[in-house]
Amino acid sequence: MVIGVCTFELHLDGVQSLKTKRGVLKRLKARIVNKFNVSVAEVDQLDSWQRSTLAVAVISKEQKFANQVLSKVSELVASNGEVMLIGQKMFFL
Numbered sequence: 001m002v003i004g005v006c007t008f009e010l011h012l013d014g015v016q017s018l019k020t021k022r023g024v025l026k027r028l029k030a031r032i033v034n035k036f037n038v039s040v041a042e043v044d045q046l047d048s049w050q051r052s053t054l055a056v057a058v059i060s061k062e063q064k065f066a067n068q069v070l071s072k073v074s075e076l077v078a079s080n081g082e083v084m085l086i087g088q089k090m091f092f093l
Contacts, residue, residue, distance in 0.1 A: 001061065002066050002092055003059050003066075003092065004066030004092050004093075005092075005093070006055070006088060006091075007053055007056075008055075008074070008085060009086040009088065010053070010077075010083045010085060010086060011083065011084040011086050012024055012051070012083055013084060015049050017049060018047070018049060021052065028077070028080055029042075029054070031076065032077075035076065036072065038058045038069065040056050040057075052083075054077075056070065063092050067092075070090055
């Protein structure tokens with residue numbers, strides 16, 4: 001069994017309140033969960049209006065599959081027009 005985790009550091013341009021930030025992140029997290037059936041949570045920068053860190057986790061029998069899923073999630077996040085991907089880290093347990 002392999003656990004794959006990827007963290008995404010995001011910048012939310014034009015967001016002026018925590019309420020707006022939560023709405024943007026809620027839509028993004030819902031898209032990720034619905035498309036890839038993974039776990040998603042905001043794990044850092046909770047009180048910052050324009051910054052956020054999301055963590056995505058997947059469990060698989062093979063590291064190759066987990067890597068493929070997390071790579072596709074990364075593509076979705078990078079192509080999202082509401083956030084800008086600043087950095088990401090991927091690791092496997």
